[in-house]
Amino acid sequence: MKRLLAIVLVLVTILIGCSPKNQTVLNVYNWGDYIDEKVISDFEKKYNIKVNYETFTTNEDMYIKLKAGGSHYDVIIPSDYMIKRMIDEDLLAKLDFENIPNYKYIADQFKNLDFDPDNEYSVPYMWGTVGILYNTKMIQEKIDSWTALWDQKYSKQILMLDSQRDSIGITLKMLGYSLNSKDTNELEQAKKALIEQKPLVLAYVVDEGKDKMIAGEAALAVVWSGDAINCIRENPDLTYVIPKEGSNLWFDSMVIPKNARNKKEAELFINFMCETDIAYRNADYIGYASPHTEAVKKLPKEIANDHRAYPPMEELTNCEVFVDLGSVIKEFDRIWTEIKAQ
Amino acid sequence: MRKTWLAYPYTLWMLLFTVIPMGLLIYFSFTTNSGTNTALTWTHFQRFFEPIYLKVLLRSITLAAISTVICLLIGYPAAMILNGSSLKYKNTMITLLVLPMWMNFLLRTYAWLTLLERKGIINSLLVAIGLNRLDLLYNEFAVILGMVYNFIPFMILPIYSVLNKIDRSLIEAAEDLGANPVITFIKVIFPLSLPGVLSGITMVFMPAVTTFVISRLLGGGQITLIGDLIEQQFLLVGDWNFGSAISLVMIVIILITMGFTSKYEREQTGGGLW
């Protein structure tokens, strides 16, 4: 017993102490399962830089860790509204695009987006839309409006997203308002609509909704476009539509925080991710839409031409990107709690 | 055994890691950060006592209490039976009991989704026998099931380890004096096992009240519990003050409950305080 203890303690001390300290270390912070694994080792081999790859669950979790300052990340891949907040709070470093020549491959429509108007801080990584995924075998009609989710005849066949902004956002869209609305009147209407809808909802889900749709547990679900495509692949009875009232257009982009220790290497990494072959491999593995023009060309025709995965700009006229709500988020939270606590 | 010094390293550690963070919690719950001013205020607590939040609190405590009772009712007999089994299998059984807990919490809860769904495994079996489908998911039943599932080893283990060392001769003496098994249990075994029972209740009720993953996944997000609320405040809304206030209320409620139970224990066992 004592001997075992001693051995364990020695092992632990050795393991803690051991770490090769001659390479540069790059700290990358990304969503879980959001990169082709081998891309990381390819980068390490090519540039002789060690990559510490960490993952986060939500933008908010990442934000807390970044703000608290206990860890230094070099590259982070957050979502649109969070990037806006980080820019406003002066948490990001301006990118030196001289070091990111591969930026030229990003489609023009994805440059100078709302949350980074002069495109100084971010390079898009993946993008998509939010829409309705529905089962054509279980639903006879063609769905094209958010109001379908409020239809009595689909009671207990509806899956909503357990996310304040997404659910309240699409309700606002359904009512004809902006999904970034800060108007109390509009928010009250959205709240009433969602409370009305609650008895019809089977569940408020996060990612488990996808498996449910594939299994045919429900007829309609609010999903992100990339997930929709993966679902359709598994169950061809499903199809995806962006409702006519408009929807949310989302982006996950690569940024460099101000307190990054290895800015040059970080820019090197971003540039590497924008190489055609790398972007293609990521898009292929993840299954979401890539903003990289050449990478899209390499994808199989059925995917690149699938307007559900890669909608043409005309379909996106009514779509908005989330902006940071500031203190109005507390109103959203209060509304959401009221809805959920019914 | 004047060995109180043994507790000193621990007390020091706890002072640093528990008391100071608690201090932060109390600080946050009583202040507001409007710009540069931090003013002392009761607003967060006042806000918490609005009906909508109280409803959530009540629901959380009720569900946690039900789960704890079920854990006790199922767990105590299990601990007794395991205690009575032959020596060589005991340790294996105990490890087998804990083994499922080493599979990630989220994964196990996802697996319950597959089991409880409309077209899930349990319902498919029922249909195969010719029975009707049951609504096993997205209701309070599912949440309680999830809680019991995740916390029952925490109830069984302490009770088991205490039962293990109850002096056989006491039980034999009771039997000699003419007591039947039921009376022996009520008057001898149960009171002696009380420290273990109380440990078990503590280790189940607390996390059950503050859990949030179970209610989200198995309750379909329909059932908001205190844990969800607190998590939302800290992560989504960034309102650490309100989140801290809620946590503080929770802690006070539970400490009061614990005060009652330890008083009860004192009366039962006589001598020795907590």
Add this chain to the structure above:
Amino acid sequence: MVTRILKRCYIALLFIFLYAPIIVLAIFSFNSSRSRGTWDGFTLKWYYEMFQDRQIMAALYYSLIIGVTSALVATIIGTMAAFGIHNMKPFSKTTVMNITYLPVLNPDIVTGISFMLLFIFLKIRLGFLTLLLSHITFNIPYVILSVLPKIKQLDKSMYEAALDLGATPFYAFRKVILPEIMPGVITGLLLAFTLSFDDFVISFFNTGSGVSNLSILIYSMARRGINPKINALSTFMFISVLTLLIVVNILMSKQQKTKEEKI
């Protein structure tokens, strides 16, 4: 006779209840489809990919190391503390016990963030050390809660008898007290390891420098959907521990046999 069968059935039902999700997990680790919603055929590819995945292997490594180390350290400190607390005067006893309860009472998120703030305040870089320290801290109360009931059951006179017979306090502790409280210590150890291995929230906020454990990895996949590689990993770990248990059991019963034969 009937009661024996009833008892066995009861335990069997309990174990079926406990293991049903594990079996489901295991079955889906062989599912060719990535989704839980459909079965596409049997495959071993997830196992193959899992072993090649650097992130998963690193996370497993850290989960195990942190789990074992924090459990051991917490058990030692916790057992010592349990003794100390048992001998305290009532007032200090209640105070310390209430402080002990605090990490158990606090929602994970509160504990996690408060630890993180503390580490940052003390200018300690978030990484392996902070992860370990936070795990040890939330483990200790559970160890105390497991060991304290056993200490209460102790018969003081046995210890004093050993001292009277000439044993040093440490020897008396090893040979008399330790065996008596061992079930509580083992329980505490198991609980501590389990809690540490499965923890997400506290770990997430108190780690950095590329140190990630399995829980963080798995929860981070929540947005995208859990990759079946994780199912494969869990099944693999489960089978490993099960095999270990069986081997230990066989070895121990062989030991028993040889002991009996010798007599």
